[in-house]
Amino acid sequence: EAQVTQNPRYLITVTGKKLTVTCSQNMNHEYMSWYRQDPGLGLRQIYYSMNVEVTDKGDVPEGYKVSRKEKRNFPLILESPSPNQTSLYFCASSSGTSVYEQYFGPGTRLTVT
Amino acid sequence: AQSVAQPEDQVNVAEGNPLTVKCTYSVSGNPYLFWYVQYPNRGLQFLLKYITGDNLVKGSYGFEAEFNKSQTSFHLKKPSALVSDSALYFCAVRGPAGTYKYIFGTGTRLKVLA
Numbered sequence: 001e002a003q004v005t006q007n008p009r010y011l012i013t014v015t016g017k018k019l020t021v022t023c024s025q026n027m028n029h030e031y032m033s034w035y036r037q038d039p040g041l042g043l044r045q046i047y048y049s050m051n052v053e054v055t056d057k058g059d060v061p062e063g064y065k066v067s068r069k070e071k072r073n074f075p076l077i078l079e080s081p082s083p084n085q086t087s088l089y090f091c092a093s094s095s096g097t098s099v100y101e102q103y104f105g106p107g108t109r110l111t112v113t
Numbered sequence: 114a115q116s117v118a119q120p121e122d123q124v125n126v127a128e129g130n131p132l133t134v135k136c137t138y139s140v141s142g143n144p145y146l147f148w149y150v151q152y153p154n155r156g157l158q159f160l161l162k163y164i165t166g167d168n169l170v171k172g173s174y175g176f177e178a179e180f181n182k183s184q185t186s187f188h189l190k191k192p193s194a195l196v197s198d199s200a201l202y203f204c205a206v207r208g209p210a211g212t213y214k215y216i217f218g219t220g221t222r223l224k225v226l227a
Contacts, residue, residue, distance in 0.1 A: 004156075031213050042119075042203060043157075043217035050213050058214060090156055100145060100164065100207065102215070104156035 002027045004105035006091050012111045013081060021076045021108050023091030029103070030096040032074040033058070034066065036087040037107075043090065049074055081112040115140045117206045119218035126194045127226050134189040134221045136204030145207035146187040148178055151220075152200045160202075163187060174198070194225045 004025045013019055025032065033048040035058075045058030049068040063085055065077040074093075078085060088109050092102040116139045126132045138144055145164055149157040161172025168180045178189050189202060201220050208214025 033213060033215070035217075040219060042219035043205075045215055045217075048213040056212065059216070092157075094213075100147065100162050101159045102149075102157075104149075104158070106156045 002103070004091055004093050004103050006089075006105040006108050008108060009106065010109050012113065014113055015082055016080050019078050019081060019110075021078075021089060021091075021110070023074045023076065023105060024072050025074075025091075025093040025103070026072065027093060027095065027103065028071065029093035030071070031094040031102075032068065033092045033094075033102065034064070034074070034076045035090045035092065036060065036085075037090060038087050046076070046089075081110075083112050086110060086112050115206050115208050115214075115216050117204050117216055117218045119202075119204055119221045121221050122219075123222045123224065125224045125226060128196055129193050132191050132194040132198070132223065132225070134202050134204075134223060136187045136189065136218060138185050138187060138204075138206050140206055142210065144180075144185075144187075146178075146180065147205040147207075147215075148172065148176070148187075148189050149203045149205060149217075150174075150200050151203065157203065160189070194223075196225045196227050199223055199225045 007022045034046040035043040044060045047066040049055045091105040094102045118137045147162045148160040151157045163170050163180045171177045204218040
């Protein structure tokens with residue numbers, strides 16, 4: 001089954017404790033992206049990647065890091081999480097031949113206390 | 114800079130009635146526009162897109178959208194609403210050419226009343 005998976009689905013952590021949210025897709029997609037969803041703000045893009053080793057900032061990259069060492073994986077790293085990073089996070093991927101339709105993962109709900 | 118606006122936080126419609134969810138955009142160049150739907154506790158699902166061509170775009174689950182260049186709008190429509198259409202709907206626009214940037218609206222919650 002074609003899908004985007006994220007782990008963990010739920011995470012509660014404390015301020016300053018480094019964490020990684022993994023994202024993996026099994027569709028051989030070139031494009032991958034991370035978003036955060038906050039009430040009243042919709043989805044905002046954090047980072048995106050157009051291929052292996054090619055990443056760029058979205059609208060809200062501060063406090064986040066990403067890497068794209070393999071085509072299928074695109075982890076999101078929070079080096080020193082803060083409470084304002086409490087949010088619902090989505091990973092998405094898209095094919096280079098149909099670059100506009102994104103497939104979304106199920107989401108990761110992160111709480112930073 | 115590209116932007117998209119969804120002026121209604123919530124839309125209520127009776128089952129069987131037509132529905133419209135509004136979206137306006139601001140882009141430089143040709144717009145690439147999308148609608149996504151989010152059901153409770155789920156990720157977003159693609160509904161339809163406008164890239165070029167016919168101004169009326171048909172998508173999944175009986176939804177369609179009308180692209181209007183003069184009004185810079187891309188409203189989502191369905192002729193007859195179902196209770197199961199109740200969800201959160203997002204309009205999105207692709208960012209500048211050569212990037213993979215996307216700008217999403219704030220979302221409109223659709224409630225279809227039985």
